[in-house]
Amino acid sequence: MLDNITLKDERRIANHELISEYIYTYRYPEEEHSLCQLEMRAFFNTDTDSNFIKSKVKVDPSRSPFMKDRIEVMYEGNSLSEIMEQVTKLRLGESTFSVSFINFKEMGNSKKISYKERNQIERDLGWKIDADFDLHHPDYAFGLIRLNDYWYFGEHVESEPVWLHHVKKPHSYSTALGTRLARSLCNIAVPDPEGISVIDPCCGIGNVLVEALSMQINISGRDINPLVTKGSRKNIAHFGYECDVTTGPIETSPEGYDVAIIDLPYNLYTHITQEEQLSILKHANRIADKVVVVTVDTIDHMVEEAGFQVKDRCIARKARFSRQVLVCE
Template identity: 50%
Template sequence: MMELLPKPTSYLYTYASREEEASLCQLELRSLFNQSPGRSYFISDLKMAPSRSPFIRERIDILFEGTTLEDIIGQINGLPKIESSYRVVYVKNDELSDPPGLQARRAIEREVGVQIKGEPDLHNPKLLFGIMNIHNGFVFGFYVKSEAVWLQHQQKPYMYSTALSTRVARAVANIAVPIPEGTKAIDPCCGIGTVLIEALSMGIDIIGGDKNPLVTSKARVNIAHFGLEGKVLLQDIRNVMGHYDVAIIDLPYNLCSVITPKEQLEMFQSARKFAQKLVVVTIEPVDSIILEAGFTITDRCEVSKGSFKREVIVCK
């Protein structure tokens, strides 16, 4: 049984991003894990569901480490019998200069799998193990693959061409709220609710608001469409009451909602009154306005789509 197995010592995550989202990926991982990862994998003491990030591909809960495959096999031999059916997955390391081919990977899976006492099942296993060749040897442990939850949120009842993609929205929510437990968040200019949906789907305590009754009603419909529950208030950002740990502001930029630098300053000054932390998404330079409102910029990134570029700015 799983509870008879040793506890993981640490957690290995693999990740990947497109070039135009590489900066966003790195900011999200810095926010979630408080470290700057390597090129394709990193090891952390923090256990996190891989599906939280649109960039994390899988996680190995490390049970054993060794300099050679034989070291790993020797340690596996000491495991008790596994009551659940299982399968071993070879996790590719994109950083290896001479990675094994498909046949070699399958051979490693078989070689490791036969050492485990239990009932293997290649088609419908209840338990997955992962084996990965890293630069200084091998790691072995429980294997968890990411599920692309955000892809399910792409088709909403109401959509705007200028809205954030679900991948970017999910990353922004993680940058704003890396630790959901005990954190209260607000999206005071939520539009049709793209960020709200991603945040709510991850269990983040967040409410939305907007001064436009047409978009607040659409945001509520979009949220309900995915079986989520979230509050969306009809209110101007200048009238937000209460205190929040973090606010997310995706600055309006389409032709129907152009705002002046003065209005931007009023938005940030309002946020300063009710939020300790602020994450801004913008296509315009707003550093001086953020600073004038009393915030300090602590981190940032750029995400592009063709010639269209956004900045994500973290402030405290």
């Protein structure tokens, strides 16, 4: 690294001369492991059984119900002393900062660090940075993490559990997708929202719509039941979002969408037939190039008959109830 560089210089180097590397930490219940990995593959084109992943892809950690932290790597080394030496080159001017040591649990082969030891390392590292420390409202938040006995330091972004704010809605159905699953589906379907148009043609009460809108995904909703679409509109407005939600069957839905997200109706709670399910998939192929389908049954034969191929999949479990998530193109 260069001597006495400012954070602005560091970012210039990262953005134009080098490709930044990001470290993401994860936390998930075992029953959602498969769903979490499918979301990883959508974001990063790879997955891991570990509770962290390194990538050159930048993602807002608040998008995922599983991500907890993101560190944009500025310095790295074989020891803490190497990091200590490198951060002395950083100049923040009048800006304030904070430092968080992320190893509050095991990370790869690196053991969990006790609170007392983490606190001491944060203080020692903070003394090396030529700026004022501010724990509560810093201009810059930095993170330190040790992975497999190697050390990384950089800007730290902590995930905000946005989806939790959407759990309580004015209108809800017991059969509706949970907010965590709905949010992950949006990420699987649209890892990068830029320029992507999306439709949920069986939107129900609007859980997918709310999560997508909270991530600035350009989405429209549609459902055959007018009472359901009325409730969906009220739920969307309740959280301060706006979305076009129309009433009608998928057969009359307009074409030209990049992605469709479909929680496929099924016999456990509706009287839909397999022929009607197949019709939904065929019309999904007409209106969108890519479809993410949620189903309780194995429908690979229907997917193929509708003209799609299953590109990726997972099992999303909740207690004894399981759904399949299929990425179809």
